[in-house]
Amino acid sequence: MISPSNSSVKGCLLNSVYYIQTGDLSNLPLLCHYPVKAQYMSEDPSYLTCGKKECRKRLAGKCLVETCGGAVTFHVINFRTDVEFVFFAGGFDTPCVLGRSDPVPFANPSMPLNGHLSSLDSTATSMRLTWVSGDNNPQQVQYGEGKTATSQVTTFTQADMCSSSLLPSPAKDFGWHDPGYIHSAVMTGLQPSQTYYYRYGSDLVGWSSRIEFKTPPAAGSEELHFLIYGDMGKAPLDPSVEHYIQPGSISVVAAMAKEIGAGSVDSIFHIGDISYATGFLVEWDYFLHLITPLASHVSYMTAIGNHERDYVDSGSVYITPDSGEHDWTSNSEQYQWIQNDLSSVDRTRTPWLIFAGHRPMYSSYSSILPNVDAKFVKSVEPLLLTYEVDLVFFGHVHNYERTCAVYGGECKGMPKKDKNGVDTYDNSNYTAPVHVVVGTGGFVLDSFSHNPKSWSLSRFSEFGYATVRATRNDLLLEFLSSNTSEVLDRFHIVKPEAK
Incomplete structure (x- = not known):
């Protein structure tokens, strides 16, 4: 085809x-x-x-x-x-x-499609909706009780694609596909933790269906429930071969869609390696189609991976992202930004501080190419300790792994079992962050070494995602298998509420 x-x-x-x-x-x-x-x-x-x-x-x-x-x-x-x-x-x-065959056209190539939501600030009173259409005229999103917002329209061409003179990107020629027009509109006047309906498009090219969505809680509120994973991509819904098939992506999306359908999920965080299109542009359309059951209903936030910023604070959680694909050394703009962001967090407002990126600082998986950059760890890890980051998320390695409270390759704190036998880290006397690798969104899984490091406490090579429920003094993380819905790992981090 x-x-x-x-x-x-x-x-x-x-x-x-x-x-x-x-x-x-x-x-x-x-x-x-x-x-x-x-x-x-x-x-x-x-x-x-x-x-x-x-x-x-x-x-x-x-x-x-x-x-x-x-x-x-x-x-x-x-x-x-x-x-x-x-x-x-x-x-x-x-x-x-x-x-x-003869050419087969689509009945409406200008149809507005693949709407996805993203958060703009910590008040949760506005949300951005982005969609794709073959039409370059401004369209609208209609939402709430008679409100409308007009889209800003943009696109890009082959000339905009980055490449190498030695080995040109497929996007420059072989893999190019017209991206259509990207529409973006901001819905304002919303209230946090509320359910609304919207549709997008125009009378000229047609409208999407009426879609329900939920705003996240405002920063400083009592609770937050989000899903997080990395390294998803897409897979065909037929027996076809196509570029870069990620076999677990379909089951992971289906499992998360069930959670979203239950109405308790506030946001999704996708921490790098998003579509794996890597220069084959039509794959973005298939990826956006795949995640529409998720991204059209709740805020869908992303971090940069090696195959393709600032997260807002929400509820009792503040998340600072990094990009391992850009300069993070101590004199870099990104390093200064990370330091300023971490130092600015009001822990009385958002007691939980999470750091999220793509390339991990700790991983038991060994391969020909190193998965952990020692220079990155040496440069950025001290910031995590200085600003008492509670939890760190990474992807890149395609499995799930949880550490002790670790710093400098050594366990500074170990969890204890609560009355239900669940690992619990007590951060009332902070020692170091807990690291979690959750690169289980769809890419072919990586196995583990037979001799894991002492800091590695839990390891699973299964497709799935993590779900995080945070109140002001308790953070519960569960890692779920997307194939069985079984909770494979579960732990708490607890702390007294900040005064």
Whole structure:
């Protein structure tokens, strides 16, 4: 399946380099333009056995030429440009085109789609809604009791894509796809911890369905419930092969959608490695389609990963993010920003201080390339101790791992079991932050070393996500398997309420 419909379907063997460059070693048809999806006809068993015969030429009542038919099904979403279906032989490495369909247009390529919410400040009285459309005219979001907000519209071109002269990004050529137009509008006059409805679009191009959403609690309020994970990506909802399939993403989204449907979740935090599009732009459309059941209902905040800021404080929690993809050394702008942000937190207002990023400071997983940058740890970890950060979240490594209260590679504090047998860290006498790696959002999982470090207390190589419930003196984290909904790890951090 190709798009746009005028894409080249000649074989380009060297395009395998584009996939390897991004870390994707999957087997895909080496056409001169990225095929959005591909399937072998063997997905239909009757094709190989010629179970669906059709006579193409008859003479004197006898069939002289028979063909064997088959069918495959593609899950297609509205990514605005016409689609063609190409039938080829010769395998993926040396594709030889036998036929191609006529262009198949979408009924409404300008349809507004994939609305997602984000928080703007700690008051929770405004929310930003962002969506995509094939229409460059301003549209509206209609919300609450007769309120409206008009969208700001932007887009980007191939010339805007970053690249390398030695090995150009696929986005410059092979992987480019028209992104459409990005619409963004701010809903104001909201109240924290309330439920509203909205729709977005215009009379000209159509409207989304009526969608329910929830504002997060304001900073300083008693409770907050959020979900957090990293390294999600997307996977096909059909038997297709496509660029960078993350097999766990579908089950993780489905499990979190159930939690959101129950109405208790305030926000979601996705800490890096978001879509894994890595220069293949149509994959962003599929990713945004995948997370719409989440991001259209609650605030969906992200941090930068290595395949692609400031979080606002909410409830009793303040979250400071970092970007491991930018300079974090002591003289850098980011280091100064992190230091200023951590030092500015009013712990009487938001007693819990969380630091979140992508590349971890502690991980038991070992690979050819190091997962922990010792220079990053040396530079930034002292800030966590100085400002008494309670909890640290990272992704990048595709498993779940929890530490003791750790600093400098040594346990400074150990949890004790409460009356229910749950690990509990007592921060009334602060020692060091607890680190949690939760890169379990969908990418192929990483295994653990057989000789874990002494600071590693809990380890699971399972797809899932963490859910955090925080009051002013108790923070409960649970790590849930997305396949079974089983709670695999659970712990508390407690502290007396600040005066």
